[in-house]
Amino acid sequence: MEISMSLAAQGIDTGDTAWLLAATALVLLMTPGLALFYAGMVRTKSVLNMLMMSFVSIALVTVVWLAAGYSLAFGEDIGGGLIGGLKHAGMSGLGPDSVHGTVPTLLFATFQLTFAIITAALISGAIADRAKFGAWLVFVPVWALLVYVPVAHWVWGPGGWVLDKLGALDFAGGLPVEITSGASGLALALVLGPRLGFKKDAMRPHNLPMVVLGAGLLWFGWFGFNAGSALGANGLAAAAFLNTLAAGCTGLLGWLFVEQKRDGHPTTLGAASGSVAGLVAITPSCGSVSLLGALFVGVAAGVVCSYAVGWKFRLNYDDSLDVVGVHLVGGVIGTLLIGVFAVKEMTGGTEGLLYGGGLAQLGKQLVAVVAVGAYAFLVTYGIGKLIDKALGFRADEEHEHTGLDLTVHAETAYDHGVLGHGAPVSASSVPSAQKVKTQA
Template sequence: MNLLEISAGDTAWVLTSAALVLLMTPALAFFYGGMVRAKSVLNMLMMSVTSMGIVGVLWVLVGFSMSFGDSLGGIIGNPLQFAGLRGLMDPEAVVGTIPTLVFVGFQGAFAIIAVALISGAVADRMKFSAWAVFAAVWAVLVYFPAAHWVFAFDDTVSARGGFIANSIGAIDFAGGTAIHINAGAAALALCIVLGPRIGFRTNPMRPHNLTLVMLGAGMLWFGWFGFNAGSALGANGTAGVAWINTLAAAAAAMLGWLVVERIRDGHATSLGAASGIVAGLVGITPACAAVSPVGALGVGLLAGVGCAFAIGIKKRFGYDDSLDVVGVHLGGGLIGTLVIGFLADPASPTGAAGLFYGGGFSVLWAQILGAGAVLIYSFVVTFAIAKVLQRTMGLRTHAESETAGIDGVEHAETGYDLSVVGYSAYSVKHTIVVPSREGDRA
């Protein structure tokens, strides 16, 4: 290919989409940060923000090569082929109609948020140093291989790609398996090894700032248009379908979650609205180019209702998934991935036909195999990583630190300086003001 085959419009859209996806990680930090107690908000923000640094560096060094290099048995890309992104500044290095480095940036933002998603399951109690090491090891051993399986199609970046994309043929347009099922399964394994928070099931652990939660959810919805529509890798009709389906599914999921809350609990809450939005976005991610807009409403409704009930499973089984990563991302990812087997519309960009459109069981079977492979691999390897870290550097902060607040212990900071609240009206009124030498009032 040569430089003339690069489309300026497609390149601009994917660059914009990459920036939108990168914005999703700070959005996730706000979403998660508002849901924890005030004494843990900085730690929650830091877990997302530092994922940007850790995974960003790894992506340049070996991550892209492990994900999109020539496949070694369909399992992993050659880690040396594009190490340090060598050779990719060549003007003839293209993916479709965009420069390969634009594709590198887009996929790098995916890798970052996949790691950050896990942090919500371990809020309030994981040592920051342990999180940093876990994030790096998990990215290398779990995310990069899974991304290769799902996203590396033959003859796209390299001649040979991963086995889910090319042998199983599962449909995952924007990352329902590689990102959401992957992160959700990892979250389950990690919070099982880490154990529950002090006071879990006995003490109230309500969100400290629902304004932040709603801000984060809104930013996530905004960024998700880049996540899904950007995966078309061009400014084209496929991007348009993915965009509309992303809008439809999130809207339907929010309403579905609120209806469940109203019937079950007697109240429709802002936390429920925000959670429903995210559940719908998760559900439509793998299916956004495989279903019709009406089908997207169905996907969103199933995800919103299903995830509203799925978050209660932790109470039955006793694992402490602090911010419901398992219920929303594993649950929503499974719903969105498997429902393709029923609702895939042959008129959609993928062209697949689900059971409700006269197709056979082949699409559903491929979806089951793809989802199951990522789920099992992620859970098993994450469990092993967590056990090794637990026995070496330790995973959990001290009980006293957890009770007092992890922010002060791990970061020597607090999220909110409320010291001025203690001042009396008299002390404020009679504060001495010293004029500066220039005659201004200090």
């Protein structure tokens, strides 16, 4: 009874708290899911490196977020809607009695941390097979502080200009997560240049079952990502949950339809990629559109993104695992379509073009997309160039040719003899510190 009375006095709702605890765990699981998704898409010589780039992001972003990131993103605005203050640096003043809405502030901060983690990890797919691991260790915390944190404040923080001044809507992260990661991935891909053999050698996914497993874990975690953003166990969470499922399905079907018409073959990789494209697009809009709108958002992303992943070959940028084609393009689609399909039953008042709202909301969404995309691209390009000059961001040609698993981590994902690609790897074949220059 004393505990219940204390919770009531604090304004903490146990049902909301329980749901957000579960949602936080679901979103954290998305990063290992992403690691498997990416690892299955690369060649056998870079599997472990891709896994490591995602897993190390969990540790790096967590340290930065607890030290200053949360305070700068969600602290009281001190910069005209651009950034928060450092009042809560080191999580100062946020004890178990602190409340955000109806949940403990520490839980809210942890939930938001999981978003920051996967956003950083997403970028690694654009530079797969060719980035120095040591450079990545430097890039992630710097990028999180200079790119993710300010954009998160703009969109979700108190006084942030995108929400409070512009009036653009983003329920679960189309701007801070999808567009930011996609634009940043494009910038880094340009800094590092294309992989050896780009547009010449076959660079097919080495393990499609792993890709599908990763996509399944991402889809599972996405329910926490989107429905958890309601910050409560309520009807809005239920609607976002259903919209997420629906858009993932129509994204999958839309991608397969294009493959069948264009190539004559619906592929496993297409099914996994299409579902992710639909989930990306519904992320910003799941709390703003009806079920019908969610179905359309998903299929639009599936169709458009299935073509967008091929743009890299015409425009000559090597986005290794289609971060630009899926996350940037899908995020733009989902964010803009809020201005078309938003319904007041979900938003509390704002309506899109098809429901009598005119072009005003669509214009606001467009401004937000351009501003966030441009900021993320330019700052990331600058960070990448500085790291490249100071440390070298691109792996040595010999290391890239041999594979980063062996040259960086002194490990291999598979016994290559079993796979029929040569003799089994013995202890003597693992490069020593004297044989291979460290990339850290």
